[in-house]
Amino acid sequence: MVVRDSFTFSELEQWLNERRVTEIECLVPDLTGVARGKILPREKFTEDRGMRLPEAIVAIGVTGEFPDEGPYYDVITPTDRDMHLRPDPATVRIVPWATDPTAQVIHDCFDRHGNVVPYAPRSVLRRVCNLFNAEGWEPIVAPELEFYLIERSTDPNQPLRPPVGRSGRAETSRQAYSIDAVNEFDPLFEDIYAYCEQMELNVDTLIHEVGAGQMEINFFHDRPLQLADEVFFFKRTIRETALRHGMYATFMAKPMANEPGSAMHVHQSLLDKATGKNLFSNEDGSPSQAFYWYIGGLQRYTPAAMALFAPYVNSYRRLARATAAPINIQWGTDNRTVGIRSPVAAPAARRIENRVIGADANPYVALAATLACGYLGLKNRIEPTPECKGDAYLGDYALPRSLGEALALLKDEADLHEVLGREFITVYTEVKDTEYEEFMKVISPWEREHLLLHV
Known part of the structure; x- marks a missing residue:
């Protein structure tokens, strides 16, 4: 390696x-x-x-x-x-x-x-990482990327369908975490893992997600620019491998009307560059003030950053009740109904998961934007709302419902302009x-x- x-x-x-x-x-x-x-x-x-x-x-x-x-x-x-x-x-x-x-x-x-060309996506992510580094902080991220395998279709007017697997049949029901459903596409995934190994991509686990033909690949945690590069390479690899097996792979946020959308959940934490310690945890293992301020920043700025997290008209079809995607910016511990989740973890691994980002987002732009929100929370010492301990889908929508609305919010948010x-x-x-x-x-x-x- x-x-x-x-x-x-x-x-x-x-x-x-x-x-x-x-x-x-x-x-x-x-x-x-x-x-x-x-x-x-x-x-x-x-x-x-x-x-x-x-x-x-x-x-x-x-x-x-x-x-x-x-x-x-x-x-x-x-x-x-x-x-x-x-x-x-x-x-x-x-x-x-x-x-x-x-x-x-x-x-x-x-x-x-x-x-440097300031509007190039890689330049933007490096700019945000440099802001963290100037404070003596090192952000660490780990994306979880969902995608669909799709039957080949050359007519954009026709609805998309799951592909036929080794059994000769396409999925007709949801098979969340099914090993046998993944094995339907063994030849495809054997090639994907072989390609990823040749490319030295640090992919971790593969699971079958909720939707018919929907998969998820998790990446090992690393620094943001390295991970954005790996997601960029991985998307190319998945599309190419799927074509070689007679199907498509798509990262559209909502490719099929009756199936859940695809996300790019991003786990993020913050290290002290001098000591390597997780700044989200106190010495006694409890959540630190930085942990809460980071959440506060995500809550405050995510609505204005949605055009970066959900960049297309199709993206907003995913963000609806009962679709396994968040509709607001509440936060909670081990709660998958919220937009900002804190997984249960040891103090050294304490992290925050942004569940709002779509799989269709540019990885460089999305990572830059979620880090920018957290950075502003830290710099402005923004306190989060009380933790949501119930079903966040029972709450109100707190995210823009269309690309037009999201763009208007982004244009008006001067703080994000300054950071990005x-x-x-x-x-x-x-x-x-x-x-x-x-x-x-x-x-x-x-x-x-x-x-x-x-x-």
Whole structure:
């Protein structure tokens, strides 16, 4: 296993030589989490150690469109300048499904003067982590990522269905934690684990979730940037492996109307950089004041951060009563009905779980946003509400119900702008406004069915 946080360019060259790599996929995650970039011959990559792309490439909406006008172009010039991309040696991974020996390397984005591009997702997460580090704190996270296996379908007008497993039948009922239901797709998951091992991804457990064809992969805890990179790589791996087995894998928040949505639950804790101790626990093992302030920050700022946690129109279909997804920002211990959960754990492992984030969220943006909320809680010493010890679904909705409402809240929250960066917030909200406008041009089957002859 490579000690990646100290990986140098000379070690990168040795790593590539040992694996006889002939091609490099030079990647940069965009706002949606899509891998943009170029594929270079090994010699060209070694010679240049970087590449250029238009600066708007990391600021594209999920439809591939750009805003036509507005504040977006106060940040990104309409002259379509180049970004200068620099490889991060610590991110190198083999591409296990490639025919020829191929590596993939994530790049960071800079302008021609060497300044970091502030709206690139990786830049935003690093910015937030640096704020913690300046206080002598080290955030630690562990994502739990849900996804669906889906039967291949090329017609977007048709509802999605679970795929057929080894038995020759598709799931027709919910099989939460069923071992046999997972074994229906043994050949697929054997390849996934083999690919993850080749890529040195620190995946932990695999379970079958509540929905038909819904799975969950848990990651071992680590520092946020490393985990965001791993989730980014993992999503690529799952999609590719599923295709090779004749099915799709989707991280849509709500792909099927009658099945639960998919989340990316993020466990988070805070270490003292000097001592390595968990700052969420006192010496006697009780919860610390920092633990409560962090929860208070999540409660105070999560509604305004929802456009970052739930970035698409589909995302808000997941956040409804009786769907195994939260509808508010209450908190509780060992309570899965709340938006902010504290699992039962030893004092050294005390952590907070954000259950609001969707599986469709960009991992860099989502981790940056949840850490930003906690950071503001610590800095502003925000006390949480009393702990919820009952069913939080009996409470009121306390989260925005649509992308439009979420964007309005994000635009008005100056504290998040300060922590995440005003350039990022401007670009992100402008891109999401464009996506929302595109969605509003589409007439749905529900509208034709219920409104055509009745209104």
